[in-house]
Amino acid sequence: MIGHADLPISLLLTAASSRYSYASQSQGRVSKSHQVMKPNVEDLFEGIECEAGRLNHDTLVTCLITDSRRVVPGALFFAIGGLRTNGNYFVEEAVDRGAVAIVTEEDLGARFPIDFIKVKDVRQTLALISRRFYEAPDEKLKITGVTGTNGKTTVSMLTQHLVGGSDQVGLIGTVRYDLGKRTLPSFRTTPESVDIYSLLDQMVKNGCSETVMEVSSHGISQQRTYGLDVDVAAFLNLTQDHIDYHKSMEAYFDVKKRLFTGEMGRKPKASVVNVDCAYGRQLVAEMGDDAPVTTYGIDHDADVQASEVNLFPDRTEFKLVWPEGELQVVSPLLGRFNVSNLLAAVTIAYVQGKRPENLLEHLSTFPGVPGRMERIEEGQDYNLLVDYAHTDDALRHACGMLREITPGKLIVVFGCGGDRDRTKRAPMLKAVMEGADLVYATADNPRSESLGQIFDDMRAVEGSGSVHFIEDRKDAISRALDAASKDDCVLIAGKGHETYQEFDGTVMPFDDRSVARELIHLKQA
Numbered sequence: 001m002i003g004h005a006d007l008p009i010s011l012l013l014t015a016a017s018s019r020y021s022y023a024s025q026s027q028g029r030v031s032k033s034h035q036v037m038k039p040n041v042e043d044l045f046e047g048i049e050c051e052a053g054r055l056n057h058d059t060l061v062t063c064l065i066t067d068s069r070r071v072v073p074g075a076l077f078f079a080i081g082g083l084r085t086n087g088n089y090f091v092e093e094a095v096d097r098g099a100v101a102i103v104t105e106e107d108l109g110a111r112f113p114i115d116f117i118k119v120k121d122v123r124q125t126l127a128l129i130s131r132r133f134y135e136a137p138d139e140k141l142k143i144t145g146v147t148g149t150n151g152k153t154t155v156s157m158l159t160q161h162l163v164g165g166s167d168q169v170g171l172i173g174t175v176r177y178d179l180g181k182r183t184l185p186s187f188r189t190t191p192e193s194v195d196i197y198s199l200l201d202q203m204v205k206n207g208c209s210e211t212v213m214e215v216s217s218h219g220i221s222q223q224r225t226y227g228l229d230v231d232v233a234a235f236l237n238l239t240q241d242h243i244d245y246h247k248s249m250e251a252y253f254d255v256k257k258r259l260f261t262g263e264m265g266r267k268p269k270a271s272v273v274n275v276d277c278a279y280g281r282q283l284v285a286e287m288g289d290d291a292p293v294t295t296y297g298i299d300h301d302a303d304v305q306a307s308e309v310n311l312f313p314d315r316t317e318f319k320l321v322w323p324e325g326e327l328q329v330v331s332p333l334l335g336r337f338n339v340s341n342l343l344a345a346v347t348i349a350y351v352q353g354k355r356p357e358n359l360l361e362h363l364s365t366f367p368g369v370p371g372r373m374e375r376i377e378e379g380q381d382y383n384l385l386v387d388y389a390h391t392d393d394a395l396r397h398a399c400g401m402l403r404e405i406t407p408g409k410l411i412v413v414f415g416c417g418g419d420r421d422r423t424k425r426a427p428m429l430k431a432v433m434e435g436a437d438l439v440y441a442t443a444d445n446p447r448s449e450s451l452g453q454i455f456d457d458m459r460a461v462e463g464s465g466s467v468h469f470i471e472d473r474k475d476a477i478s479r480a481l482d483a484a485s486k487d488d489c490v491l492i493a494g495k496g497h498e499t500y501q502e503f504d505g506t507v508m509p510f511d512d513r514s515v516a517r518e519l520i521h522l523k524q525a
């Protein structure tokens with residue numbers, strides 16, 4: 001053991017002698033059964049800036065862990081200061097469970113029983129160390145990072161479909177993680193950095209050559225994507241969401257911007273930006289003339305442009321124009337916002353060197369995204385759709401699009417999530433009241449909040465007296481279906497692909513699609 005509590009670790013970690021051995025490991029929530037290299041602390045931290053600490057150069061690390069309850073012998077524990085608690089409160093637990101060293105922003109003192117490394121930013125260090133632990137899988141994959149308030153999942157899955165399919169192109173996003181030979185259900189849109197690198201590592205081992213990933217603003221803000229080698233970064237749009245976390249739209253934009261500017265540790269090699277969005281235009285202006293940016297848009301001049309947009313109840317058609325050509329696109333995706341999503345995916349593929357004319361067939365065969373305008377057909381005489389709209393912008397677009405294709409009444413069931421942006425609740429209700437004929441407000445993952453409080457926040461909008469507030473979501477869906485008749489449309493919004501309802505720490509099974517099917521059958525019986 002070398003005790004140098006006051007020396008910067010970067011000085012201690014010179015002349016590293018590699019001491020690799022093999023071990024199997026299971027870390028974070030992404031378990032692995034294959035054999036991996038087991039590096040020592042010295043190799044992991046070589047060249048990484050550390051403030052102080054004490055460590056034994058030869059200590060071997062089996063896994064990187066951020067939750068004390070998941071520590072196993074040989075773990076390097078990262079003590080993260082969070083919003084609710086602080087990983088530093090649990091360092092003793094980590095020691096008891098067999099951690100070999102702690103990475104922390106605090107000085108744990110000379111009497112702390114195991115080694116520790118003090119750093120300026122533990123989340124950033126976690127990202128850098130994770131990348132090294134997994135031997136930089138991001139360098140072996142062509143990575144596209146997609147950010148924006150709405151449409152990330154749609155654009156990511158569409159891009160995956162266009163550029164090669166799930167065997168060759170990995171996916172990290174809200175609905176699932178595709179790792180080449182296998183698929184895992186998603187637990188975060190943009191997972192913790194250590195999980196991202198573990199997923200990318202598995203993709204490489206399974207023969208993927210590319211990856212498309214959703215990059216959420218929480219992900220950027222919490223350094224989950226710090227240092228990631230992104231080839232193409234795409235900006236879709238920015239509208240109100242997550243103000244509880246970011247505090248203002250400007251701060252929210254500044255966080256998204258980091259994906260494009262190099263403030264995330266590395267600059268993307270190319271960027272794709274939607275110039276129909278004012279924030280997209282601001283981003284292009286702030287990136288400067290020398291940045292390799294390709295723009296897309298419907299209403300504004302762009303490198304890749306859609307015009308002559310025709311929306312039909314079962315498909316969308318438009319003319320696609322790019323610098324070297326133009327052609328007619330037919331897609332089963334519905335609505336003008338999906339033209340924007342289609343343009344985003346085509347532009348990403350174009351920037352990667354694909355010829356748009358070779359994408360036509362893939363554009364027309366994209367099966368859609370689970371829970372995004374997913375049609376439920378159980379013999380009822382009205383149109384019934386389940387969608388993931390959970391912001392005022394998404395709800396406005398969804399209602400607007402359905403209004404255009406609905407001869408009868410538009411009936412909407414939706415709710416606002418608990419422990420999320422409270423200031424989006426009244427605008428969400430306003431968007432639905434303006435867009436629909438009949439509104440049923442109900443529960444959508446109240447989490448730790450009372451539904452009464454959530455409803456009160458929604459009711460802040462004028463005229464909400466006409467809205468039916470029904471606590472039980474199944475009951476609300478049932479009443480909406482009862483109110484529907486021929487030529488009408490029922491939209492059940494907000495939960496999309498989700499298969500649960502979260503109340504105060506309890507997660508109950510709930511799937512809008514199966515609930516709606518079950519209710520239709522009951523009503524038909």
Ligand SMILES: CC(=O)N[C@H]1[C@@H](OP(=O)(O)OP(=O)(O)OC[C@H]2O[C@@H](n3ccc(=O)[nH]c3=O)[C@H](O)[C@@H]2O)O[C@H](CO)[C@@H](O)[C@@H]1O[C@H](C)C(=O)N[C@@H](C)C(=O)N[C@H](CCC(=O)O)C(=O)O
Nearest residue numbers: 066067068080082083084085086087090188189190216218
């Ligand atoms: C608001 C938010 O993003 N919170 C994230 C944040 O939580 P936090 O700051 O509250 O952490 P904390 O609970 O105080 O814990 C601090 C540290 O102590 C550790 N701990 C805690 C307890 C214990 O016994 N032992 C222990 O070691 C925790 O593992 C953690 O490392 O740090 C945690 C650990 O890294 C994340 O899991 C957590 O995500 C929560 C669960 C979450 O719901 N995040 C959502 C909002 C999110 O990230 N969503 C985006 C998509 C959004 C969108 O685009 O619409 C996503 O990318 O998924």
Ligand SMILES: Nc1ncnc2c1ncn2[C@@H]1O[C@H](COP(=O)(O)OP(=O)(O)OP(=O)(O)O)[C@@H](O)[C@H]1O
Nearest residue numbers: 149150151152153154174337372387388389394398
């Ligand atoms: N380009 C868009 N502009 C506005 N609304 C959109 C757009 N694309 C999709 N939507 C709406 O937003 C909903 C969510 O879409 P999607 O899941 O693709 O977005 P996301 O950005 O991945 O969301 P999340 O941040 O929750 O993962 C859709 O169900 C649809 O109603």
Ligand SMILES: N[C@H](CCC[C@H](N)C(=O)O)C(=O)O
Nearest residue numbers: 390416417420444445494495
């Ligand atoms: N990524 C979004 C999803 C919201 C989905 C909605 N069902 C809710 O729970 O509010 C979030 O975590 O804010």
Ligand SMILES: [Mg+2]
Nearest residue numbers: 152153174189
């Ligand atoms: Mg998503």
